[in-house]
Amino acid sequence: MSAPLTPYQPNVPTLSEANQTALTDLYVRGTPPNTLRAYERDLIYITAWIDAAFQTTLTWPERENIALRFILDHSRDLRGADTLDPARKAAENLISLGLRKSLACPAPSTLDRRIASWRAFHRMKNLASPFDAPLLRQTRAKARRAAARPKATKSANPITREVLEAVLGTCDHSLRGIRDRAVLMLGWASGGRRRSEIAGLMRADVDLKDYDSDGLIWLNLVATKTTETGKTPKLILKGRAAKALAVWIEIAGIEDGPLFRPITQNDDPLERKLSSDGIYQIVQKRVTQAGFPKGFATPHGLRSGFLTQAALDGAPIQAAMRLSLHRSLAQAQKYYDDVDITENPAADLLG
CATH class of the missing domain: 1.10.150 (DNA polymerase; domain 1)
Incomplete structure (x- = not known):
């Protein structure tokens, strides 16, 4: 021995x-x-x-x-x-x-x-x-x-635009529905935000100065997984996503403190912030209500879905990465590769 x-x-x-x-x-x-x-x-x-x-x-x-x-x-x-x-x-x-x-x-x-x-x-x-x-x-x-094994995906499926539209259709005009619509649209349209980033947003991080004139909302994330504190570039929301967030802020009366919050059974917002697990529950609930099988997608599906849709629409990967804030081109390229290979004519050689 x-x-x-x-x-x-x-x-x-x-x-x-x-x-x-x-x-x-x-x-x-x-x-x-x-x-x-x-x-x-x-x-x-x-x-x-x-x-x-x-x-x-x-x-x-x-x-x-x-x-x-x-x-x-x-x-x-x-x-x-x-x-x-x-x-x-x-x-x-x-x-x-x-x-x-x-x-x-x-x-x-x-x-x-x-x-x-x-x-x-x-x-x-x-x-x-x-x-x-x-x-x-x-x-x-x-x-x-x-112990090498295939790397598991963080979401079974990407939440592409078509899937997102179906999920948004489950959000009614209650305060909970207005909040969930804003969470989903911000999470997707701002570049595919991680649930911790969505949950961590404060009202002070949202700049509405250009909303009335141009329909634009600026987002200031203090830090992300791939950026240092204070060095995260400003992100932008426009169109339907900007409107959904503006409506939530107005209807819920969010003047300061956490941007997204739990809602009581009486449809009133609480003072504390919505947790990362709360974001997870929103995505799971809405995806299931939209008719997709249980476990179809997780919050990371918003991130993978944004990049997948960008690839489907032919958006340059560099443009998509400016919003997703991916640090690695190789990592973002995987979503584009998955789309490119399905459109590759060599895959149809046998007919």
Whole structure:
């Protein structure tokens, strides 16, 4: 049996307690809310796994042998493992806590995200991560290849213009219907906004100065997944989408605070903002009411649908990306490629 790996002991300066507090505060203020929530979930998971696997707590910096075991345990399908297998026992403990869904091998992307969070925690403490050690880097690369699987789409189907029109047809003239129409049209027409971006909009982010004269509404997103705080370019709404948003603001009396809000059974808006899950529920409900099967599309279908429709209409990809704010041309190009291949004459050679 090989000797256990020694604890990871990088030669870095130690932060004072005051500097550590200030650094942590800076990370919190400078990190998007969704990322912070992911960090929190991952920290809870990692802490629970270490307790289940080793009956101990987190160590800073973490030991290489524990980091290595984390990779190995999360790169296996444990459904056929012996009931006394330590990895299986730890996984069952996490399942009982509601932190893990099954004994199946987690998706490589899930493991990558948790490792990225763990590394971020080390950076917050000015410590090098054990995951940077050569053995662990190689092990992670091998595990990723071994568990390779087709990347799952975020929405089963894109919400193209035709689908969106059917979904909008379910929105009546109640305040809830007016809100949902504005949510859907803004989410689609402004470039395919993520649900967190829609939920995070404030009334102050909406500029109506050109609405009466030109029918234009300007949107100022503070930050997105692909843009830094304060550096997101202004986006525009026009036509029906601009009208839907203007009507919601007027009818609901939104003068400040959150743009989109929950609505009571008496059809009155609340003061608090609509959550990202609320956006998800709106899309699911309206898509089902429009006659599409359950699970037909998720909120990301607004984003994929916008780009798919842009490709169908022959809009230049660069123009679509100015609204979608995709950072990667290759990522946006996938939606155009899916459309192009269906129109490719070479696909009809056999008749």
